[in-house]
Amino acid sequence: MVSHFSQYISILTDASVRILATGDSLFCQGDAAQYIYVVEKGKVRMLRYTIEGHQVNLHTAVAGESFAEAALFADHYHCNAIADTESRILCYSKKEILAMLRSNPERGEEFMALLAQQIRTLRTHLELRTIRSAFERVLQYFLLLSDLGNNDIIIDSSWKSVAHELGLAHETFYRTLAKLEKQGFIERKEKTIKVIKLTL
Amino acid sequence: MVSHFSQYISILTDASVRILATGDSLFCQGDAAQYIYVVEKGKVRMLRYTIEGHQVNLHTAVAGESFAEAALFADHYHCNAIADTESRILCYSKKEILAMLRSNPERGEEFMALLAQQIRTLRTHLELRTIRSAFERVLQYFLLLSDLGNNDIIIDSSWKSVAHELGLAHETFYRTLAKLEKQGFIERKEKTIKVIKLTL
DNA sequence: CGAGTCGTTGAACGGAATCAATCGTCGTGG
């Protein structure tokens, strides 16, 4: 989720800059993978399309995050990236990055750690998706967030996007929130702060 | 999915061996992460538990695969690993692996590629889970498999485990298979070979 | 030859998606 890679990547290599308007495409599935990216400002959403044309969101990278790192070791991108809002994107050449990682073992290790972190995050998401019940799913989501920085959870994104992240219709998510609160599992102060009450 | 890491890891570092009976635990969530592993024989399933005590499978590593690589960069394991069958496991010390990766940039790069591959696999799984309709989900699954080695797909695992991988009840999966065949999207020769007919 | 499991199909249930409507807020432009 959080990427610290962007913080040192910029020191070592030159980046070109791309400005994207809302809805602009950065790359498409199948394009030759030449760059990896850091969001300086804005939001970039990665998605694929099903046969019926439905969109499937893979990830949304926000300011400060790098993305498409996995493309370092692939010939082409395996998804599409479009700007969700007006965005400023730093583009780092794969070749330069690879050269840097090769010549600089400590940075290489940091990069591995970044990849490992992403794997953990993805596994966690996958774990959530295997929970069928919306109630259990949302509860587990909060529990996972809570044991990182106990008790109080602050959600900075909109409920709607959280619902989407959890793979639930937003209506279902709202209802589930209300149910969790009614049954005393959570408490909601204002719209952004959360407290977990029970872990049973 | 497929890990080639195991093939060269054994050349460079010594591994201790653990023999597990069916149901034996290799490590538990929260244990200090000291080793990463390769399945020499058998199957090891990684899982977590929800609050209600339900099991959530994260991954099943089979013979030849490495697993828990992400733990290289974590203090403790974030899931449980238990043997699904009698298994023989090679255990590699984190410290030694890290030292090897540090001193040997090419191997480090291979390892990064392995992690990147896992990220791609996980993303694909996540993508599939966001498709609500069982019909589309299964179809998309076959399409993803087919554009790796076009047309014919050979499934080596049981339908049941595929169903589980897709997050579907096996009954639903069987029905969906039949429906896909009836509508001409796929063809089934015997139980293991598949042919995709339409991509519309 | 049972015991166990996979593959398969039928019937019924439940719960999440979907459609729909309301309210509040925020930003935008006339």
Next chain:
DNA sequence: CCACGACGATTGATTCCGTTCAACGACTCG
């Protein structure tokens, strides 16, 4: 400044479809 549109948050009613329970044949394994 206010009207307007856009969107998030919320709740109600209905539909749909995947799960679950159940039963059966085929096959393997001990």
